[in-house]
Amino acid sequence: MSDIYSRVSNYITEHKMLEEDDRILAAVSGGADSMCMLDLLIRFCAGHGHKLGVVHVDHGFRTESASEAAYVEQFCRERDIPFYLEKIIPGSIPNSEESARIRRYELISETAVKNGYTRIALAHNMQDRAETILFNMFRGTGISGMCGIRPVRDEFIRPIMCLDRREIETYLETAGIKFCTDRTNLTDEYSRNRIRHHILPEAEGINDGSIRHMNETAEDVSAVCDLIxxxxxxxxxxxxxxxxxxxxxxxxxxxxxxxxxxxxxxxxxxxxxxxxxxxxxxxxxxxxxxxxxxxxxxxxxxxxxxxxxxxxxxxxxxxKPEERSKEEAESLPEGGIRVDLTGLKPGGEPLKIRTDASSEVIFSLTEAADSAAAAEMITDCDYAKCFDYDKINKLLDIRYRLEDDHLIIDAGGHVKKLARYMIESKIPEYMRDRIPVIADGSEVIWIAGYRDSYAYRIDDSTTRILKIQITDSNTKGENDG
The missing domain is CATH 3.30.465.60 (Uridine Diphospho-n-acetylenolpyruvylglucosamine Reductase; domain 3)
Incomplete structure (x- = not known):
């Protein structure tokens, strides 16, 4: 027993699992591994001044789960160790091993945070790490999967991963500590169990140190992974x-x-x-x-x-897959929104068109002769552009692109298809049908967030300036000026 304790103590130190003021919450199921870990941690904490608590998660899947929780609680009470019981409500998660594992980790972490514990001790051993390595290999993994379970990951520590199953059972027998047996671990229903019951024993038959060698290799691979x-x-x-x-x-x-x-x-x-x-x-x-x-x-x-x-x-x-609310998904109706600008007056109330729950397009008009107002208005950016009002048809559409859309790209009146512009501007394909355009028929006046048509720009002959601004838009792009 003293040899096993020394190995675990050295393993904790070697992997820098604990700092001086750490408080440890041990996750204890009542099985052999967790009971061995708990007894060793009791001894370790007594000698190093760490506070120790225990959390048990009752999954409620098996009839004996209540008695297992009671056993762990009694064990802790006799040793004056704080005990926390968490229960997974039947039906609250899918009835699968993976769902139970995820919820178990959530409850353990929540208990640690709520009660001021800085480290969570888990009772994985050498066999668990070997199983994980093989499982990762079978499903396809990179070099990181060959590390198996790490001794330390974030707040989680695994202090007995230097022990194999036989050593754990021998330790418990010598110490006279009882443990519970989860009967689901005895079946071949889960992939890990088949590895544990059939593949690892065959490996040990070939070389009785195979599990230890796999763990040693995992340590070497972990060092390489850290470098990478x-x-x-x-x-x-x-x-x-x-x-x-x-x-x-x-x-x-x-x-x-x-x-x-x-x-x-x-x-x-x-x-x-x-x-x-x-x-x-x-x-x-x-x-x-x-x-x-x-x-x-x-x-x-x-x-x-x-x-x-x-x-x-x-x-x-x-x-990631796009998650859009109903309002966002229906931001512009099919065919777009027709806007009548004939009612705009210089210096008057702007025309505001709501396009979805969070965005609107604002049209405002000013006289070019009003130099102060014009100077304030002409502040082009990605989502605000100014145009010569008298060059524009007073009925415009706010919509998404159509097949025949085009725009004037220079003073010579050269035309470029909108589709070609988007390709040349390297706008990602998934964005092209989501960028609003302001258009007069098939002639695009402005691609919101990108560029405007040369044909409607302000020049020395401009008498009235139309400013179009999009507020709180989800569209993003680079302004071409």
Whole structure:
């Protein structure tokens, strides 16, 4: 027993699991692993001055779950250890192992925060790490998946991951500590159980140190991953631009110059921000995104959780699925909104057209001879433009693009199709049908957020100035002036 305690104590120190003032919340199910961890932590905390508490999560899936909770509570009460019981309400989550795991972690974390604990101890052992490595390999993983379970991740620590199952059971037997057995762990219903019951014993039959060797290899791979992560962080800063938390752009030329391993890690870093569970991202997904660097514009690749990656000119764009409210989805009616400007008066009330729940287009008019008013009005920006009022048809449309749309691009009256302009301006394909335009028939006066038609610009002969402004619009772009 003293040898096992020394190994666990050294393991905690080696991996810097605890700082001097840390308070530890141990997640204890009542099974062999968690009871062994709890007893070892009681001894460790007594010698190092850490406060220790215990949380037990009752899933309510099994009839014996109440008695298991009672056993852990009694064990803690006898040793004057704070005990917290959390229950998962039956029917509140899908009846699956993964859903239960996610909710269990949520409840444990909430309990820790609520009661001032800074570290959460989990009772994974060597077999658990080996199972995770094999499971990751079977479903397809990159080098990070070969690390298995890390000894430390954020506030979570795993102090007995240096022990194997036989050592844990021997420790409990010697200490006279009882433990509960979850009968679901005895079946082959779950993939992990099949690995545990069949594959790992075969591996141990080939080499009785195979599980220990897998854990040692995982430690080596973890060190390599940490090195790669540092290099990838630098590459990420140089290669990736976040448009928002919903969209990331990868510069293809810089990305292609990276080492393949660094490229893979850069993609994982992006997806880590975008997915609730990075474990659902396989080697196939990473390769699919990476291959876009060699594809033509508009090539695309779909990822889990509705995320889409596609090639957009010199970038690879990775976007979350669009979540738009009903008001946003119906921002402009089919055919657009017809606007009659004949009632506008210089210096009078502006005409305001509501286009959706949060945006409106404002039309205002002033005399060019009123130099002060004109100077204040002529402040072009992405979402405000000024035009020669007398060059404009007084019936305009606010709408999205149509097939025959075009605009005048220079003083010579040269015409460019709107579709061609959007391609040449490298406006992403998914945005092209969502950008409002102000148009007179098929002649575009202004592409909101981008550019205006040369034909309606102010010149020395202008007598009345029309200002069109879009407020609180979701459309974004660069002004061409």
């Amino acid at each position: 992560s540092g290099l990838a962080s630098d590459a990420y800063s140089d290669t990736v631009r976040s448009v928002s938390g919903e969209e990331y752009l990868i510069d293809v030329s810089r990305f292609s110059a990276l080492h393949p391993v660094i490229r893979d890690e850069v993609i994982r870093m992006i997806l880590h921000h975008m997915t609730p569970h990075l474990k659902d991202i396989s080697r196939e997904h990473i390769s699919g995104v990476e291959d876009l660097a060699c594809r033509n514009s508009n090539a695309r690749f779909d990822l889990p959780y509705g995320i889409r990656a596609y090639r957009s000119y010199e970038n690879i764009c990775i976007r």
